[in-house]
Amino acid sequence: MSIFNVFTLMGGIAMFLYGMDLMGKALEQTAGNKLQGILSKMTASPIRGLLLGMAVTAVIQSSGATTVMAVGFVNSGLMELHQAIGVIMGANIGTTVTSWLMSLSGLEGDSFLVRMLNPNAWAPILGFIGIFLYMMGKDKDRKRGVGKILIGFSLLMSGMNIMSNAMSPLADEPWFMELFLSFSNPLLGVLVGALLTAVLQSSSASVGILQALTSTGAVTYSAAVPIIMGQNIGTTITALISSAGANKNARRTAFVHLYFNVIGTVVFLCLFYGLNAVFQFSFFNETATTFGIAIVHTIFNVVTTAILLPFNRVLEKLAIMTVPDDAADESEEISLLDNRLLSTPSVAVGRAMLTGGDMAEICRTALLQAMSTTRKWDDAIADEVNRKEDAVDHYEDVLGTYLVKLSAKNLSREDNRTVNTLLHTINDFERISDHAVNLLKTGQEIHEKNIAFSREALDDLSVLEAALQDIVNRTVDAFQKGDCYAAGKIEPLEQVVDGLVREVKTRHIARLQAGACTIEYGFVLDDLLTNYERIADHCSNIAVAMIEVADDRFDTHEYLNHIKNGESPSFEKRYERYRGRYTFAPESYGGSAGAAQADQPAPKEEEQP
Structure with missing residues (x-):
């Protein structure tokens, strides 16, 4: 293996990661209001939450992003902690979709049908169609978004091929074979997988790199299994980082994600190695394939979810013990708009629109209450109108700042319209609340002067x-x-x-x-x-x-x-x-x-x- 293989490997990793990022963001942007609608249907049912987490992660191709959204929703008061647990579990299953897509590159055969099922055959065609749609479409047009999805997938598969080709000479390197033999140690394999995923901030990306390594022939299932377990632990770092500065329930959500993956890894490894000791799995020391990696990744997430889903309340209590209530938490305020959601702009736009709707409702109520005081004065209603006017002012400040941040994001045309509508209307709602206070003053004058x-x-x-x-x-x-x-x-x-x-x-x-x-x-x-x-x-x-x-x-x-x-x-x-x-x-x-x-x-x- 020469230095030029290293250069090629670096380029392949860059292309692979960029393709995954481009495809995920384009999928999310194109989904737009559909994703927003899915996320708006939060439920207390663990099963519904599980399906929700699977669906969202399958769309945006990132369990870390889904978990960060869950942290943001809990921090904003849109979701309870127990609701987030099901979403997190579903996200772990949804993230396996990427590994299955990449596993198709391992298909081999001479028949036309088999060759066409291999993404390496049709990914270049998708890239060509994608760049055509991208160049022909207008800025923020849906056609352009679909083009970016196709380009992203083509880059992802091309990057994986480049990585595989660059690493294939490693099959002849004795030190590399010995290195992967050492990963058969479960603790070392888990540690390596966790570190790799923590650096990349994506379990899908690290699993893809592991799949690319199968081309060397050095990756056995005995080494791959603990690495995959560690990758699921490493992905929790994203949510833990995002929860910094959030309220206690948001921090608890991040810890639920950590405990779910750590406990799931311990349970799965105990089952796997225990059963292997009894039945002596024939595939244990065989060379892993891209399909095999996808199967192990899926089985792990499905099995751990099936085992731990009935114990979701136990995970909740464990997180509460980790982040207990104290006197300082009693004064915590729920954030109207959470900056964590900005990483998923379509969701952030939906949340901003809901907040704008809340602001409008407060204005309406304040106005109707103020109008009533012109006929019959009421001190309690007057105090309520003043409080509502202060609340509307706060809404305008928070929304205005948030919308400016959103405007800098790459938004779909529909989301961009929503942001522009909010920017053009929140000041008018704030002025309506000001006029409600003016009516209140007039009502007070009528009352005091007995007009x-x-x-x-x-x-x-x-x-x-x-x-x-x-x-x-x-x-x-x-x-x-x-x-x-x-x-x-x-x-x-x-x-x-x-x-x-x-x-x-x-x-x-x-x-x-x-x-x-x-x-x-x-x-x-x-x-x-x-x-x-x-x-x-x-x-x-x-x-x-x-x-x-x-x-x-x-x-x-x-x-x-x-x-x-x-x-x-x-x-x-x-x-x-x-x-x-x-x-x-x-x-x-x-x-x-x-x-x-x-x-x-x-x-x-x-x-x-």
Whole structure:
């Protein structure tokens, strides 16, 4: 073996690791919302969690990444510790998919079918197709993502072939054969496997390198088995590192991963060597193959999972004993958005969207509570509104920082749209919560000055407030569901609110001239109307941002001019329908027809194209 073989080996390892990384990230990016949907269905059932961990790891080709996600979810409060245990166990099984893909390179035969099953035959073709799709596709296009997956797989297989060819001369080196004979010592083999995986931060990569080493003929099953066991222990280092600085349950999650693999290794080695002592396995000293490595890797993970899954609560208690509760933990806060999830951008985007939805819900609740204080003052509700406004400010700061970090990641087109939508809307939600506090101050002024509203004024405000609650509810619901069609119904309703504000002012002046209202009431009325109108404006901003970002543009003025200048028939129909729904009582100062109409449930809206 010459120095040039070493150079070739280094290049092969580099190509192999880069191909695996490229394929995994491209698979995750292309999966996008599907992966996010899988992860959103967390369950307390260990079996469901096991299947979830398998599915996610099979997609992103990394058990370490799945475990880090589990740590991040526990740290964010999205998942309980006992739920994470099933996911971690499933991740260990899901990671065997990579070894099976690479084992296909060991297929040998002269028939066309067998040769075509060997990835070495069709991986170059996939690489050619992949680079074609990549060059033809637009930036962040799905076609380009599929191209990167194919390129990554082609590089992975090419790298494995280069490694195998570079290491094949080692078969004639006596020292190399003696080295692998020493790995037959279980403790030494476990240690080597753990160290290799800890350095590479990927059990799939280290198993792939072991499979490439089978070309030398020096790797026997007696040496491979303990190395594979050690590789599963080494992969826990990723989760342990990621848990640094996390809350106690997140740290416990990382320790569950460690204990699962350590206990599983001890149990499996005891069973394997115990049975070998009794039955004398014929394959024990045989040369391992790529298929054999994949089989051992799979059997180990399946068997240890089957043995330890019923004892998942024991693993949980062991982790709790390792990271016990103390006085400092009582003050721990759950992180709204965990930076660990940034390593899996599509999941981080999904979490950011959920957090944005929570922020929107807090705004809605705070606003409705604040509106109630203009009719009947309540100190407890006032304190709650102020707390919610502080919470919304915190959400905006955390989300804004997180979204900037996400923007620097390689996102799919759909995830990029989600990030842009959040960036364009969180400030409007924060401003709505500010207006809720303004309404609170107006309500306090009405209470302290004992300002009395006339029946007619209350009726008029009831109509306007019903329309305002409608637009806020529609906006929050559309935002949380990402429903651009529903967002298209916001602007005509905003125009109705603007018209109602002007009409309330006109009717107040008429009552003032007739002596039915007071000037003092006019001051607080002006404050109310100003805040109501601006709240509707912010709802319009949110809806327009959703629609424009979905169309890969952002020109608010052009969009509004288009729909308001008679170029959108649906806008006109919706406006007329909303305008008919929210009308005032006739100009008689004793009636209450307007209030009665506003209090009635809104009729079901007909779907419009």
